[in-house]
Amino acid sequence: MSYQKHFKVARNRLTLACMLALGLPCAAAEQLNISDSESTNLWFIELSDKPVAGGNSKSNVRAAQNKFKDAARDADLSFVEKRRFETLFNGFSVEISAANRAKLMQIPGVKAIYPVEVFHAPAVESSEGGSAADMAVALGMTGANFAQNSMNLDGTGIKVAIIDSGIDIDHPDFGGSGSNGSTSFPTTRIAYGYDFVGDAFNADPSSATYNPVPTPDFNPDDCGGHGTHVAGIVGANGRVKGVAPNVTLGAYRVFGCAGSTSADIIIEAMEKAYNDGMHIVNMSLGAAFQWPQYPTAQAADRLVEKGVVVVASIGNSGANGLYSAGVPGLGEHVIGVASYDNLGSAQQIATVNNRDIPYNIMTFSGMAPTTGSSDVVFIGQACNTDPLLANPAGKTALAVRGVCPFGEKAANAIAAGATSVVIHNNAAGTFSGTLGAPLGNGSVPVVAITQQDGLFIRSQENPVLNWTNRMVVTPSATGGRISSFSSYGLSPDLQLKPDLGAPGGSIFSTYPMEAGGFATLGGTSMSSPHVAGAAALLLQNNPQIPAMSMRNILQNSAEPKLWSGNPALGFLDMVHRQGAGMINVASSANATTYITPGKIAAGEGEAGPFTQRLTVSNSGSEAVTYQLSSVNALSTGGVITPSFFQGNASVSFSSDTLTVPAGGSTTVDVTINPATTPVNGQYGGYIVFTPQAAGQVYRVPFAGFVGDYQGIQILTPTANGFPWLATLNGNTFSRCLESCTYSMQGTDMPWFLMHFDHHARYMEMNILHAATKRPVHPVFHKTNVMEYLPRNSTATGFFNYTWDGTRLHSNGGKGKTMEVPNGDYVLEIRVLKALGDKNNPAHWEVWMSPVISIQR
Template sequence: MRITMRRRAVVGALAAFGIAATTVAVPGVATADDPQGPEPLAPVHTTPTDGDGAVVNETPGAWFVELETRPTAQGGKRAAVRSDHAAFRRAARDSGVEYTEREEFDALFNGFSVDMDSSQLGKLQRTEGVKAIYPMVQLSVPEPQSTSSPEMATALAMTGSDVAQNELGLSGDGIKVAVMDTGIDYEHPDFGGGEYPTERVAYGYDFVGDAYDAGSPDPAARVPQPDSDPMDCQGHGTHVAGIVGADGEVVGVAPEVTFGAYRVFGCEGSTEADIMIAAMEMALEDDMDILNMSIGSSYTWPDYPTATAADAAVDAGMIVVASIGNSGRTGVYSTGAPGVGAKSIGVASVDNTNNDAALAIAEPSGTEVPYTVLADVAAPPTSGSTDPMVHVGRGCVDTLGDELLADPAGMTALVDRGDCAFAEKYDSAVAAGATAVVIANNIPGLFNGGGVVDAGVPGVGISLASGDALKAEIEGGADVTLTWTDETTSVVSPTGGEKSDFSSYGLSPDLTLKPDLAAPGGNIHSTYPLAKGGYATLSGTSMAAPHVAGAAALLLEADPEIGTTEMRDLLQNTADPILYAGTYVETVHGQGAGLIDVPAAYAATTSVTPAKISLGESVVDRVDGEPVFEPVTTTLTVSNDSDAEVTYTMGHTTALATYGDTFAPTLSILDATAEFSADTVSVPAGGSAEVDVTIISPGLDGYQVLYGGFVEITGDDGSEISVPYAGFDGDYQDIEAITPIDLGDGTVVDVPWITRLTQCAEFVELDCIDPAGSFSEAGGETFSLQWVDGLPDYPYVVAHFDHQVEDFEISVIDGKGRSKGAFTVAADLGSLGRSETAAGIQAFVWDGTATKKKGNREVTKTLKDGDYQLRIDALKANGDRANPDHWETWTSPVFTIDRPGKGNGKGKG
């Protein structure tokens, strides 16, 4: 059977033996009409990620191979690691694994990165000495939203970094901060200028070269060309470094730090994870105090190599700060490595309190009209005036059949935001002859209008207040025009101080509390390469992480004895929980401990460990089918570093919860309960005391509730410390991981399939993969295990993952459902993440081999021709291997292997 799927709706995530996976929550979400379930507060904002119709191919052609001995940064002996490497090369050669070695690692990760066809993965997995294999993910950086005059002051004020500089005298002097990114424009005057190495940018290396792009269809561009000059030609790294420590027109958080610029991106495009680890190892060799990584791969487990390498760097004495990811619009469980690592500081983003906006003047009133340029539309001129303005209404001509309220031909169209896409409003006005398009917001504040394609007509967005004022002038009979200027103005953001909607939600797939804390990342003005204007405004958790790295530099300057893990605890203890809509406490799995507070961290004389509590799942058993909810008790150690006894009072505040569909969860007010072994505790000067806190979940099963709150500890000396907690309310293993795809329009794609690839053999050509045309369901068909007409004639298992899985195995059985003797395992792929969308697919190719245990070794065998089936066994996240209910299985239809030529033993498999 072949099913036709809309290319726009299905994102192809071809995953050959080990690529990250995809998630959707279980059906049956409670509604407001269900008194037993959560009361919905609001949907978490989500937007499709495939709006341009492009299908993303995520199939890796490169892999991490992890070996058994611990890396040297975590206590492994160098001789033992080198012995591991030599033994692997011998075993791989003996097993016939065909691969090309890319990088060799020993300090933060023990193993290799390799280029290899996915058909070799079965052999590689079973090679003696291999602990695990991970797909090589590609990572990209965001483009700037706009360019404007430099301003960091409001972001600094949000975290008290301005107070730390001006009143506490902290600057980051003597602290070395590594920026692993696109490089740094060290010639920029805000970094002191000069030729590399400079006084400010004193360390660094370019691992890739200008032309490098890991995702390029040009093979030459995918080959790194390293050199010693880390000059930034892309922009992201210069912007990040400016937030850490620029000192000029832009003043960063720690303006006197010394930088290491470790460049892992070319002038455009993406990089790969092994290059990141190579850069991390060099930063460690250069004795960097702090490493900032505004890079990440969403939906990954904490055991992904970039995350475990970050943990090893922390163990070796380097504070590691990483962005938590920009996939918040795709729902929960969207955090990524390396920020999801157990010991790194994973940073969420909050919006800046103020934005810079371009400025126009309304005539004849002379009123100032701040505006933003609609995405991809050329900016208006910096002088001159528009044609007179007419109000045309909402402009939803195509989708809602609107008629424009006035004819904008030869005039400026004033359009109301709402009910249809920005592009439709712009296009409708332009089609009617408008010479400029102005879209007025329908809620307070400015906005960034995306998805609009330039038609040669200026297009801008203005605030609700400006729109109302212009409409009043028009209704009063005035010929209203806008005069463009080259000026900018600072405007208050209506979402200032709130979690940025793009910032990824936790929890980590193992239910660890992530993110750890938050910092300003939405609409941040910072340095940019001189060749690109010198300054820019960008948004992302990429901008939040360097704020925390700079804050850590200030605190490390003040107290050089702060340990690498102690720094995260200190920042979490003293963070300020942020609010949603100015009223409710934001989800803990969205903000972590909250917005960092540098002066509070500097002055803190009280600390508490653990600094965060990961509760796990609340249902631990079922009796007669009914769930048994188990409270979680944690012992908190409260330490008093002041010179006097302090009595502390225990308190508790709940935060918002989410429930329902992973990709489109709903916010709700769900109260957990906290009980303390003592309501107060007195701690002598220099001493510590323990107090138990027991968290009782809301007690809802079957709704996929992620809940959280804060334990509050208030001292009679005025000290205030908080500890965030979060957990899953219910039975985590009730979430189905492998499900059909529901496209939301009544179309259900009944995967898993056994399939063949029918077009586009060159997986590196990212734009060519269309799952509707690339795969056809192939049950009952015959495969030659050869390349035919330029395509691999191999069986693929195509599946959709509604949630992360902890282990994924593919086994071989014969056409009658019987095991193939001792040789059964086709692949054991370990943990898989979820993909970006609810309509993602993963494809796993089988090469006709299987394995069995032989003593301490695994032996691989090429199976004979004949009839076969492939069986999936997937262990649910945090599942018990011994519990069959925690495994999901699927068995393919029968298919036939028939290799060309004689003597292949057809039918005797």
């Protein structure tokens, strides 16, 4: 290594303080850790030939894959094959170095490459309160209760796949034997499934428990909890009653007990669910900020094309701004689901001296009785270091929250002979909690009440608690509104996402018996299974519904809700946040009108008015006449930090009224005049079909972009001044401000750190001579050619790319690369904006690197 390079690397490692002292240029950071990058060494390779589900034969797919492997071997391309796919996706997942990654696109038959995203175990919002009646409240929000009770729909005969962390096969709400672990898989209710990973699997390399080696087996029992909770919302039938309580479930386990999985394992699970004949697949998981072309979305789309309804959570990245929706929910045919908060928390009621005392049962508590009474004594803090203030033997012990865990308080009370334990809050409001594990024989009820009720009991001279079978619903301040965590659309190609919404905030459902049996969780993970269950009810009601039509049917009858930020203003929440609105299962099941398409993507406003022809069909016995109108929802500006505006789009119709004959159909042209504000914003609204006589109202959501979509900047520098040319020393990237010299050995090669503020359609790196800025070859001068790049997840995140000193040496996919000689070069990085025109220079962003000196 030359002195010159030593000097330049050392200079680039100077701290900000040193730079200021020496009068050198300074930036917010000159070093970054490789672990801070959002890049990966695992990649999907998509081949040009269609997969089996796309109409190809298995023999043709395998021949194309073998041909690729032969060509890669001839090109000396080194990688480790992880998984091979042929049914829903034609290609591989591979582990490959950053240096070799640029060569992949040159192998014959390669269509595209994509990073194998790490799917983190879905984050859930902890929720206060919780009882079995919470699901009853949520079922009422969607009309599923009416479908169950008045239409006798329960999902009988419908098979629903849960691709998640498995399902607790011992859980009695799925027909299991209880907590003794004696249930054998498969069961009557959980009749299909597979464990792809094992308990210890964790695909996240940044995790302390990173373990990328799966240990699959045939028993998809759940130890993480998430899948059991999701499955309960779909089809529990016990203490919790799900949306479709008699469906047959398939448990496809892709998460270990904790941690993360990878996108290729999820595709494996989809292929297994398809081969098992599932009617519906629910995926309460996702990778945010991706494109609908991503492999998991492609595979999900092909499932729908083959007749399987696919439902997926749209994501919990609401705090990360617009275009944060995730795959597979972004898939063209996938039903991507947003979350609304539950209307309220249903609490069971006890009475003390004729006063109603609502309570929440703690996790790992024994069941609360519905009859019986006992005296109440106040025992104080009840921590190990505190003496009990009264003897609770044979009585109900009342303790105050604080200082020590709930389990410690309850254990002390139970050890002293208490027949039940009540813990009151030490601040205003309701709460719930966990005991950490079953106490004693697990039969003693331990419940939580408010501070106000606790102080009332303590004020009574002889308090007596009476258990009842009554319940009360405590309204939620945010009930019925879009949940704060729910992700925003649109998709990066301006398709309307999410598609619709369902309850997902504060949902009480099943949980592994080892962890208490039941839990209250929140997230789009909880809203997606409401829609999967709804689809099961609709399929039972009409088995002839095509998978491709299910979303339209649900969207036609959905009901948009008011803005979560301030519903009192009367504005509808963003279409790109709630889609068509809250599903209404009963209305969808009883609908006699069907409108296609069920949603309208109006595209860029720069193109002017957008016209869409809608087809309206009437399966009823009488003609129906509709009055057509429209209503705007709120618009948003910005990307990572949205701002809100009153929408000003307008809609005109080829006819303001529409008569649809019995058993027939007719069409109407809808012209959307795009909103004019805010600049680079998103707008939307609803086409409303109101019957002139009595009957159901139907809606079609629309959304679009204000102005020129290519007006969004992609390569924003952030505080760190990206893009960077960098060196990699161990795990540290050091920025090169002027030039750096590289030996091209190991990791000593040029690295490029780039922040993408928005999705990019295409990226190429052109190799130029430093002195002349002319290409190193008139035609073949590229490296790192990539398509469909996601945006970074945060305002400061970055991806890293490297250059191995070679240039691609073919345009026809010959697998050739050529080494450039030693010398001085610069890389011109060109990024094509989302939906950009390659022939329009204004749609490109260009960055020129500092000088790269190659000295092998």
